Amino acid sequence: MEALNSLYLLLLFSPILVYHLLNFLIRPKPTKIQIKNKHVFITGGSSGIGLALAQQSASQGAKVSILARDPDKLEEAKNTIRLSTGIEVNTFSADVRDYDAVKNAVNQAGPIDVLICNQGVFIPGELREQDLETVGFMLDVNLMGCFHLIKAALPGMVKRKDRGPGAIALMSSQAGQVGIYGYTAYSASKFGLRGLGEALQQEVISEDIHVSLIFPPDTDTPGLVEENKKRPELTSIIAASSGAMTADAVAQKALNGIKSGTFIVPCNFEGLLLSIATAGLSPQRSSLMAFVEVLAAGVLRIAGLFFQWNWYGIIANWRAQNDGMFSGSRMKPFII
Numbered sequence: 001m002e003a004l005n006s007l008y009l010l011l012l013f014s015p016i017l018v019y020h021l022l023n024f025l026i027r028p029k030p031t032k033i034q035i036k037n038k039h040v041f042i043t044g045g046s047s048g049i050g051l052a053l054a055q056q057s058a059s060q061g062a063k064v065s066i067l068a069r070d071p072d073k074l075e076e077a078k079n080t081i082r083l084s085t086g087i088e089v090n091t092f093s094a095d096v097r098d099y100d101a102v103k104n105a106v107n108q109a110g111p112i113d114v115l116i117c118n119q120g121v122f123i124p125g126e127l128r129e130q131d132l133e134t135v136g137f138m139l140d141v142n143l144m145g146c147f148h149l150i151k152a153a154l155p156g157m158v159k160r161k162d163r164g165p166g167a168i169a170l171m172s173s174q175a176g177q178v179g180i181y182g183y184t185a186y187s188a189s190k191f192g193l194r195g196l197g198e199a200l201q202q203e204v205i206s207e208d209i210h211v212s213l214i215f216p217p218d219t220d221t222p223g224l225v226e227e228n229k230k231r232p233e234l235t236s237i238i239a240a241s242s243g244a245m246t247a248d249a250v251a252q253k254a255l256n257g258i259k260s261g262t263f264i265v266p267c268n269f270e271g272l273l274l275s276i277a278t279a280g281l282s283p284q285r286s287s288l289m290a291f292v293e294v295l296a297a298g299v300l301r302i303a304g305l306f307f308q309w310n311w312y313g314i315i316a317n318w319r320a321q322n323d324g325m326f327s328g329s330r331m332k333p334f335i336i
């Protein structure tokens with residue numbers, strides 16, 4: 001009886017003990033990053049999510065620079081931001097694949113407090129159909145482009161130590177948390193950002209620089225409109241497992257994540273589940289989120305297996321109907 005009582009008490013108090021243990025354990029320590037009066041440098045800032053980020057950062061009092069290739073789109077974005085906020089942003093025309101051009105732009109822009117690597121290209125298609133040039137293009141812009149930006153900006157960011165905490169944000173995708181049909185190259189580039197971000201955070205924590213990885217679902221942008229013209233039907237069906245968002249809503253989640261120094265930044269409810277299910281060994285500075293991750297790990301693994309079961313069923317059925325290659329499909333999936 002006595003033993004049962006103690007067991008009962010232990011079970012009752014163990015969540016509290018776990019919570020306190022996590023509170024002690026979590027690294028890096030919680031922080032807050034200001035963007036008001038700080039220099040926020042946003043790549044891909046002339047369209048979609050990047051433009052929304054530029055607009056919101058400007059209206060929150062940041063000094064904003066945007067970088068993209070097309071000077072006309074940059075000029076148009078500058079005008080849009082001026083009209084909606086009355087604020088002038090600095091524009092830089094450069095291709096992130098060209099290190100010298102990136103270095104020049106960063107030097108001209110002056111020391112950066114918050115670097116948001118948001119540029120990205122997404123050309124979906126089965127790998128069998130996709131040529132290596134297209135694969136290389138996505139890896140170069142999405143992954144190597146971020147290396148170029150960080151290499152160019154870091155020396156100045158480290159020197160600005162007395163200006164308070166700085167941030168480097170990387171725009172990944174939910175397709176950078178789970179591989180999706182039709183996204184071999186794209187998912188590889190976005191998963192790559194996670195490796196880059198996890199390692200970089202350990203390297204720059206002593207300089208008071210904080211890394212955030214943003215994981216949006218399908219987002220209504222000019223880029224998505226283009227993508228939809230050639231997206232395999234299966235890619236669209238699987239991607240629809242997570243609800244679509246507007247660029248403004250994604251930008252808001254991203255900025256809040258950056259300002260709270262959050263490492264993994266989900267953007268919608270499905271994204272929150274996905275982030276907990278794929279927490280891995282990423283740093284976590286919120287003891288509440290660490291607690292949720294520990295408690296929910298098992299249940300969300302089952303949920304994840306269920307999603308894969310459903311997706312594999314959809315793929316088998318679709319292929320059975322469309323090219324007869326997988327005619328042995330056994331299960332009838334249901335789309336949720």
Ligand SMILES: NC(=O)C1=CN([C@@H]2O[C@H](COP(=O)(O)OP(=O)(O)OC[C@H]3O[C@@H](n4cnc5c(N)ncnc54)[C@H](OP(=O)(O)O)[C@@H]3O)[C@@H](O)[C@H]2O)C=CC1
Binds near residue numbers: 068094221223
């Ligand atoms: N929309 C979506 O469904 C989702 C998007 N994302 C990610 O969010 C980011 C932004 O996407 P979204 O707003 O839709 O994209 P858009 O296609 O609307 O805009 C892309 C921006 O990146 C710039 N850019 C593209 N290539 C280069 C380059 N080589 N060098 C410099 N700038 C470049 C573009 O300008 P220019 O062409 O003039 O260079 C433009 O400003 C991407 O990283 C994307 O992968 C993540 C999840 C979902």
Ligand SMILES: CCCCCCCCCCCCCCCC(=O)[C@@H](N)CO
Binds near residue numbers: 216218241
């Ligand atoms: C365990 C619980 C799981 C919860 C649900 C999982 C849902 C996963 C959906 C993945 C969607 C990927 C969209 C990528 C969008 C994108 O990046 C392109 N538009 C290109 O820009």
